[in-house]
Amino acid sequence: MKLYSDPRLLSLGVVHGTTDRAMGNMRLAENTQALFDKLFIPEENILRFKQVHSDTLVCAGSLQQARQIQADALAEADGWVLKGSGFGAAILTADCVPLILWDVHAQVVGLSHCGWRGVAAQLPLKTLQKMQEMGAKGPFSAWAGPHIQSCCFEVQQDVAEQFPGCVIVKEDKKFVDLSKAIKQQLLTAGLEERNIQLPHLCTCGDKVKFFSYRRDHTKDALLTFVYRP
Numbered sequence: 001m002k003l004y005s006d007p008r009l010l011s012l013g014v015v016h017g018t019t020d021r022a023m024g025n026m027r028l029a030e031n032t033q034a035l036f037d038k039l040f041i042p043e044e045n046i047l048r049f050k051q052v053h054s055d056t057l058v059c060a061g062s063l064q065q066a067r068q069i070q071a072d073a074l075a076e077a078d079g080w081v082l083k084g085s086g087f088g089a090a091i092l093t094a095d096c097v098p099l100i101l102w103d104v105h106a107q108v109v110g111l112s113h114c115g116w117r118g119v120a121a122q123l124p125l126k127t128l129q130k131m132q133e134m135g136a137k138g139p140f141s142a143w144a145g146p147h148i149q150s151c152c153f154e155v156q157q158d159v160a161e162q163f164p165g166c167v168i169v170k171e172d173k174k175f176v177d178l179s180k181a182i183k184q185q186l187l188t189a190g191l192e193e194r195n196i197q198l199p200h201l202c203t204c205g206d207k208v209k210f211f212s213y214r215r216d217h218t219k220d221a222l223l224t225f226v227y228r229p
């Protein structure tokens with residue numbers, strides 16, 4: 001089993017990662033169960049919401065609080081801010097950016113599903129702000145799992161104009177660099193460049209390793225999760 005993950009965050013005791021294609025479509029319960037069984041993570045303690053490409057974030061300071069939030073009417077969100085141990089959260093992606101942020105001791109961890117709409121709505125920055133509201137102190141770090149890169153993310157003018165400085169023009173085509181847009185937000189928020197690791201792994205460009213909505217128009221998805229034991 002291969003998970004994409006960040007050694008800096010692993011060293012702080014936060015189990016996390018993004019699955020690859022070999023582990024199967026993570027929309028299927030049998031595949032997520034197999035994943036969490038292998039990691040000895042109680043799946044019922046991993047929070048999930050319906051993702052809607054919004055900038056809605058949910059904050060949870062304990063498993064109990066998290067369960068309460070999940071039981072409430074609010075059932076749609078695209079980001080989590082978690083403080084405490086014994087629980088975690090997971091998101092599905094297939095081209096969108098699975099972004100993880102953490103504070104100096106990883107006491108507070110943010111996980112967000114950043115499609116272009118989320119990035120344009122400053123979801124990365126808003127995740128960081130919520131973390132600070134939860135008491136997180138810098139320096140902060142960031143990591144992203146595999147997502148569509150500028151090589152493949154061709155867009156029309158209406159999307160391109162929402163990403164000033166992050167558009168690459170090749171012949172008559174426009175491509176957006178979502179990693180760069182996220183990095184800009186995080187640098188503006190005060191993160192140090194060396195603490196922002198957004199590996200260049202293109203979901204659309206690598207059919208062997210990843211699912212891609214853009215490439216295959218399927219609903220098959222990778223899972224990114226965070227969990228503090």
Ligand SMILES: [Zn+2]
Nearest residue numbers: 151152202205
């Ligand atoms: Zn690509």
